[in-house]
Amino acid sequence: MVPLSYYxxxxxxxxxxxxxxxxxxxxxxxxxxxxxxxxxxxxxxxVAFAAHWHVLSGQVFVFFVMVVAAAEAAVGLAIIIxxxxxxxxxxxxxxxxxxx
Amino acid sequence: xxxxxxxxxIPTLPLAGAAINGFLGRRSSKTAVTTIALAxxxxxxxxxxxxxxxxSSAAAPYGFELAKWIRSGxxxxxxxxxxxxxxxxxxxxxxxxGFLIHIYSIGYMADDPSYYRFFTYLNLFMFFxxxxxxxxxxxxxxxxxxxxxxxxxLLIGFWFTKDSAASAGKxxxxxxxxxxxxxxxxxxxxxxxxxxLNFADVFSKVTPLSVETSGAGVLTVIGxxxxxxxxxxxxxxxxxxxxPDAMEGPTxxxxxxxxATMVTAGVYMVARSHVIFERAPMALTVVAIIGTLTALFAAxxxxxxxxxxxxxxxxxxxxxxxxxxxxGVGAFSAGIxxxxxxxxxKGLLFLGAGSVIHAVGGxxxxxxxxxxxxxxxxxxxxxxxATTAIAxxxxxxxxxxxxxxxxxxxxxxxxxxVIGALTAFITSFYMFRLLFMTFWGDYxxxxxxxxxxxxxxxxxxxxxxxxxxxxxxxxxxxxxVLALLSLVGGLVGIHHGFEHFLEPVFGGExxxxxxxxxxxxxxxxxxxxxxxxxxxxxxAYILYxxxxxxxxxxxxxxxxxxxxxxxxxxxxEIYAKLFVKPLVDGSNSILWQGVDRKVIDDTVxxxxxxxxxxxxxxxxxxxxxxxxxAGWIAAGAAVVIAYMIWKGIGQ
Numbered sequence: 194m195v196p197l198s199y200y201x202x203x204x205x206x207x208x209x210x211x212x213x214x215x216x217x218x219x220x221x222x223x224x225x226x227x228x229x230x231x232x233x234x235x236x237x238x239x240v241a242f243a244a245h246w247h248v249l250s251g252q253v254f255v256f257f258v259m260v261v262a263a264a265e266a267a268v269g270l271a272i273i274i275x276x277x278x279x280x281x282x283x284x285x286x287x288x289x290x291x292x293x
Numbered sequence: 294x295x296x297x298x299x300x301x302x303i304p305t306l307p308l309a310g311a312a313i314n315g316f317l318g319r320r321s322s323k324t325a326v327t328t329i330a331l332a333x334x335x336x337x338x339x340x341x342x343x344x345x346x347x348x349s350s351a352a353a354p355y356g357f358e359l360a361k362w363i364r365s366g367x368x369x370x371x372x373x374x375x376x377x378x379x380x381x382x383x384x385x386x387x388x389x390x391g392f393l394i395h396i397y398s399i400g401y402m403a404d405d406p407s408y409y410r411f412f413t414y415l416n417l418f419m420f421f422x423x424x425x426x427x428x429x430x431x432x433x434x435x436x437x438x439x440x441x442x443x444x445x446x447l448l449i450g451f452w453f454t455k456d457s458a459a460s461a462g463k464x465x466x467x468x469x470x471x472x473x474x475x476x477x478x479x480x481x482x483x484x485x486x487x488x489x490l491n492f493a494d495v496f497s498k499v500t501p502l503s504v505e506t507s508g509a510g511v512l513t514v515i516g517x518x519x520x521x522x523x524x525x526x527x528x529x530x531x532x533x534x535x536x537p538d539a540m541e542g543p544t545x546x547x548x549x550x551x552x553a554t555m556v557t558a559g560v561y562m563v564a565r566s567h568v569i570f571e572r573a574p575m576a577l578t579v580v581a582i583i584g585t586l587t588a589l590f591a592a593x594x595x596x597x598x599x600x601x602x603x604x605x606x607x608x609x610x611x612x613x614x615x616x617x618x619x620x621g622v623g624a625f626s627a628g629i630x631x632x633x634x635x636x637x638x639k640g641l642l643f644l645g646a647g648s649v650i651h652a653v654g655g656x657x658x659x660x661x662x663x664x665x666x667x668x669x670x671x672x673x674x675x676x677x678x679a680t681t682a683i684a685x686x687x688x689x690x691x692x693x694x695x696x697x698x699x700x701x702x703x704x705x706x707x708x709x710x711v712i713g714a715l716t717a718f719i720t721s722f723y724m725f726r727l728l729f730m731t732f733w734g735d736y737x738x739x740x741x742x743x744x745x746x747x748x749x750x751x752x753x754x755x756x757x758x759x760x761x762x763x764x765x766x767x768x769x770x771x772x773x774v775l776a777l778l779s780l781v782g783g784l785v786g787i788h789h790g791f792e793h794f795l796e797p798v799f800g801g802e803x804x805x806x807x808x809x810x811x812x813x814x815x816x817x818x819x820x821x822x823x824x825x826x827x828x829x830x831x832x833a834y835i836l837y838x839x840x841x842x843x844x845x846x847x848x849x850x851x852x853x854x855x856x857x858x859x860x861x862x863x864x865x866e867i868y869a870k871l872f873v874k875p876l877v878d879g880s881n882s883i884l885w886q887g888v889d890r891k892v893i894d895d896t897v898x899x900x901x902x903x904x905x906x907x908x909x910x911x912x913x914x915x916x917x918x919x920x921x922x923a924g925w926i927a928a929g930a931a932v933v934i935a936y937m938i939w940k941g942i943g944q
Contacts, residue, residue, distance in 0.1 A: 216923055216924050216927065247832075
């Protein structure tokens with residue numbers, strides 16, 4: 194059986210990739226995907242713990258996260274399309290009307 | 294104490310006049326202004342007369358409490374008035390002479406564009422002066438004291454567009470502040486030691502105290518501090534310097550404030566506090582010495598002045614010195630007597646001088662006058678009466694009071710008498726010098742002056758002075774009344790009548806040694822002082838009428854001493870070097886450049902700069918850049934995790 198630490202390390206690597214992508218990418222879709230990556234990194238650690246402790250609540254949490262992520266993706270993609278229509282760009286640095 | 298509900302009306306009436314003219318005068322007609330300006334002080338005078346006629350020594354003192362004012366622990370001060378024989382004399386002098394001068398001013402100020410402003414100030418002055426005189430406690434007196442100072446400032450600087458007038462006003466105010474400082478400290482000491490400012494309370498607590506013969510006790514300190522205040526207001530050495538400069542004001546102001554009433558407030562205050570002074574011989578001695586010195590000092594300056602008003606100003610300082618001398622030797626009633634006669638003849642002299650100035654188109658330099666007696670005979674007559682009165686020639690007013698003072702001074706210390714008699718001689722000399730320079734000889738003024746603008750500020754510009762002309766009746770009538778008073782005003786002093794009248798105030802537990810046995814000495818001294826007066830007259834006649842070339846020779850032969858006297862002993866210059874310049878320089882370099890700019894301004898500016906610099910750095914955190922926020926969150930999380938791991942390893 195694969196030990197728990199392997200899962201956790203993979204989870205951390207996934208999360209770190211997500212954070213890095215979120216921080217360095219300009220394209221809003223890539224940023225969005227980075228957020229999904231972070232969520233999935235967390236999900237992985239949830240299910241790993243659930244299997245390790247034989248408790249179902251971790252798996253239930255993962256379902257909640259996936260539902261929220263799906264809703265977020267729906268809303269977020271709609272916003273992105275609306276932004277692209279008006280601004281004709283997906284670069285977040287150019288979507289700065291509210292900045293001082 | 295007898296209640297007299299009319300007392301509070303006397304000061305309040307002129308205040309009402311000042312208020313009405315002050316607020317409405319600019320838009321009202323000149324007639325209306327005149328009516329208001331005359332009616333209210335006139336009513337006050339009438340009321341004062343009514344009170345005087347109903348005055349009975351048995352019922353005195355009268356009092357009236359208008360309102361409660363300060364209640365602070367044991368200290369209580371009220372808006373309350375007090376009238377005894379002393380305040381009655383002052384009351385009559387202030388309202389009477391004041392009213393006459395109001396009438397005179399109608400003529401004198403007729404063409405001034407600020408006619409209503411002048412009478413507003415004049416009425417305001419009457420209000421404060423009457424408050425000062427009628428107050429029943431030191432604090433209310435102090436209000437009047439400060440108020441007349443304010444009125445004096447406003448009226449000296451009445452023609453404030455003239456730089457010299459504006460600065461003379463400031464000088465008067467500031468020099469008076471120095472004196473007021475002493476007065477105020479004296480009041481604090483009175484509160485501390487006697488717990489009250491009410492005259493009756495304080496004096497009843499002072500009366501049982503013994504005379505401070507050895508060393509300076511608290512009464513001596515209080516007395517000297519009060520005297521410092523009196524020195525400021527009554528223009529005594531070393532604070533007399535403001536009075537000659539105060540002649541920048543209109544002439545009626547010089548007559549009313551700077552001769553007849555306000556400057557005598559110091560004498561009144563010392564006389565009012567006689568209970569304190571009688572128990573502080575050292576303070577009394579200081580008063581006498583300062584008075585004597587001032588009398589002589591100012592008289593010598595008076596000899597050399599050529600401005601007709603300046604001569605009178607120094608004469609006033611000198612006569613005030615006499616009053617101080619009288620108070621200083623314990624002859625308070627003689628001091629008040631001289632105060633009264635002086636108000637008559639010096640008021641008359643100033644008003645007469647005003648009439649002369651009016652006649653010659655605003656010229657004040659006596660060297661440009663001369664021969665005026667044929668042009669303005671009425672003015673000449675009254676001036677002659679006033680001069681004779683001040684010179685101390687019997688039976689005019691000045692003789693009686695001055696003789697009384699000299700006699701009392703002789704009883705105290707013959708040195709006072711010698712200086713006093715010498716001063717009387719000098720007084721007679723410079724006063725007749727003034728008279729001869731102005732009225733004898735040939736007229737040396739400008740004959741034709743179509744524009745009449747010798748000085749337009751006095752507002753006589755439209756007359757077109759062909760030759761000197763007599764003043765209108767409205768100016769001459771007050772002169773005649775005052776001349777009459779100068780003639781006969783001294784007669785109340787016969788057989789010590791005036792002294793007896795004031796006895797309930799000053800007499801009593803300190804009987805002055807009226808040594809009847811020395812009657813011969815009194816006659817002798819009287820003879821000598823009259824002789825001195827005539828000697829002064831004679832000398833002035835020789836020098837300024839019969840041998841008019843002599844004064845210049847004498848002046849030349851005296852050389853630098855004459856220059857010193859001519860320049861008023863350089864006192865103003867010495868004060869400027871000693872006090873004014875260090876003060877201005879110190880304020881400039883230390884207080885302004887040092888404290889204000891380096892400490893206060895820099896503290897504020899540096900605090901603001903620091904706040905801005907810090908904010909400038911911190912502001913970058915709030916960039917609005919979402920990615921940098923996320924970066925900070927990630928970094929913070931990383932730190933937290935690293936810390937937890939480190940802790941975990943440690944365990």
